[in-house]
Amino acid sequence: xxxxxxxxxxxxxxxxxxxxxxxxxxxxxxxxxxxxxxxxxxxxxxxxxxxxxxxxxxxxxxxxxxxxxxxxxxxxxxxxxxxxxxxxxxxxxxxxxxxxxxxxxxxxxxxxxxxxxxxxxxxxxxxxxxxxxxxxxxxxxxxxxxxxxxxxxxxxxxxxxxxxxxxxxxxxxxxxxxxxxxxxxxxxxxxxxxx
Amino acid sequence: xxxxxxxxxxxxxxxxxxxxxxxxxxxxxxxxxxxxxxxxxxxxxxxxxxxxxxxxxxxxxxxxxxxxxxxxxxxxxxxxxxxxxxxxxxxxxxxxxxxxxxxxxxxxxxxxxxxxxxxxxxxxxxxxxxxxxxxxxxxxxxxxxxxxxxxxxxxxxxxxxxxxxxxxxxxxxxxxxxxxxxxxxxxxxxxxxxxxxxxxxxxxxxxxxxxxxxxxxxxxxxxxxxxxxxxxxxxxxxxxxxxxx
Numbered sequence: 001x002x003x004x005x006x007x008x009x010x011x012x013x014x015x016x017x018x019x020x021x022x023x024x025x026x027x028x029x030x031x032x033x034x035x036x037x038x039x040x041x042x043x044x045x046x047x048x049x050x051x052x053x054x055x056x057x058x059x060x061x062x063x064x065x066x067x068x069x070x071x072x073x074x075x076x077x078x079x080x081x082x083x084x085x086x087x088x089x090x091x092x093x094x095x096x097x098x099x100x101x102x103x104x105x106x107x108x109x110x111x112x113x114x115x116x117x118x119x120x121x122x123x124x125x126x127x128x129x130x131x132x133x134x135x136x137x138x139x140x141x142x143x144x145x146x147x148x149x150x151x152x153x154x155x156x157x158x159x160x161x162x163x164x165x166x167x168x169x170x171x172x173x174x175x176x177x178x179x180x181x182x183x184x185x186x187x188x189x190x191x192x193x194x195x
Numbered sequence: 196x197x198x199x200x201x202x203x204x205x206x207x208x209x210x211x212x213x214x215x216x217x218x219x220x221x222x223x224x225x226x227x228x229x230x231x232x233x234x235x236x237x238x239x240x241x242x243x244x245x246x247x248x249x250x251x252x253x254x255x256x257x258x259x260x261x262x263x264x265x266x267x268x269x270x271x272x273x274x275x276x277x278x279x280x281x282x283x284x285x286x287x288x289x290x291x292x293x294x295x296x297x298x299x300x301x302x303x304x305x306x307x308x309x310x311x312x313x314x315x316x317x318x319x320x321x322x323x324x325x326x327x328x329x330x331x332x333x334x335x336x337x338x339x340x341x342x343x344x345x346x347x348x349x350x351x352x353x354x355x356x357x358x359x360x361x362x363x364x365x366x367x368x369x370x371x372x373x374x375x376x377x378x379x380x381x382x383x384x385x386x387x388x389x390x391x392x393x394x395x396x397x398x399x400x401x402x403x404x405x406x407x408x409x410x411x412x413x414x415x416x417x418x419x420x421x422x423x424x425x426x427x428x429x430x431x432x433x434x435x436x437x438x439x440x
């Protein structure tokens with residue numbers, strides 16, 4: 001069935017069409033977010049083939065369980081990236097991936113200028129995100145980077161930074177809250193809770 | 196796990212940076228705590244900006260995903276109509292035709308059972324809009340005859356989509372409309388000739404709402420927040436508004 005105007009449809013309307021088995025709607029969701037879903041998984045897993053598997057799982061799950069996405073809780077992109085991140089971290093933590101992680105770390109250390117900022121600049125809001133990151137206290141930024149892009153648990157982060165676990169736990173949370181406040185001030189981000 | 200213990204873990208939880216036992220405990224807490232659920236959603240939104248990098252996905256990946264989707268139900272094949280003058284040969288072929296038809300029907304039923312399971316799985320969710328309303332709204336959204344209006348808040352933080360069919364039946368699909376208190380309701384207005392004409396009361400947490408608007412004149416739609424029960428004429432600024440393109 002041909003569907004006109006899907007390119008202009010909201011994410012909520014797309015997911016509604018996905019729930020009705022419109023493959024074109026899933027294709028449009030993939031066109032919008034597939035690249036980011038893949039890039040995040042590859043960033044964590046450092047391996048294209050595994051990142052492709054994660055991307056495939058994320059979109060098949062959207063197809064089979066579209067109701068898991070709640071538009072009141074956040075954007076479709078945020079939902080899909082959270083899925084991609086969670087699955088990638090699961091793989092990373094699996095026993096078999098230990099070696100992969102070590103190899104990846106060796107490679108990243110070898111790459112000069114390893115920099116989170118470069119990773120976000122393809123967005124129209126990239127400049128704002130960069131500013132928001134720059135404003136974070138460095139210890140909060142470091143904890144968030146290691147947890148989010150390194151795939152480490154807060155306990156592992158604490159061990160690496162030689163800091164108490166409770167400190168790292170609260171730095172992650174306070175850093176995220178600080179970034180949220182800055183993003184709201186900059187008028188970025190679709191769906192925030194009212195608190 | 197107490198609320199205070201859960202709260203401390205929410206940032207790490209949203210970044211998948213907790214141990215499995217902590218994750219399970221946080222998720223049990225989230226089931227009963229809307230405040231913590233909202234905080235996790237916000238953390239994930241922040242994270243999504245950090246993670247929104249990268250160019251297009253690799254070539255050929257979409258084809259593999261599309262290939263792994265459930266097969267759509269095939270058209271039901273009916274037994275061929277046999278002209279009377281060939282009747283004599285019918286008895287000879289009947290067995291084969293019956294077997295072919297039976298195989299076709301079984302195949303179709305098999306596919307339908309898979310789809311029904313899929314539907315039941317989704318309908319078990321309490322907040323899910325009625326299946327036939329979803330179906331009607333989807334059909335309208337994908338109808339080339341329909342007029343569609345994207346409604347947005349001036350700051351981009353709320354959105355909805357309205358679709359109106361030539362027969363005057365319409366659907367409002369909430370994209371991002373924050374839930375209102377139980378003493379308030381959203382109300383939909385058709386914009387025509389500089390006036391706002393009420394097109395229906397939407398409730399405090401609308402998802403998909405059917406409405407009717409049959410007047411020929413229409414320049415757009417707006418949604419306002421009103422006291423419960425709605426109002427005849429509004430003086431409130433729209434939460435979201437959109438004009439016909």
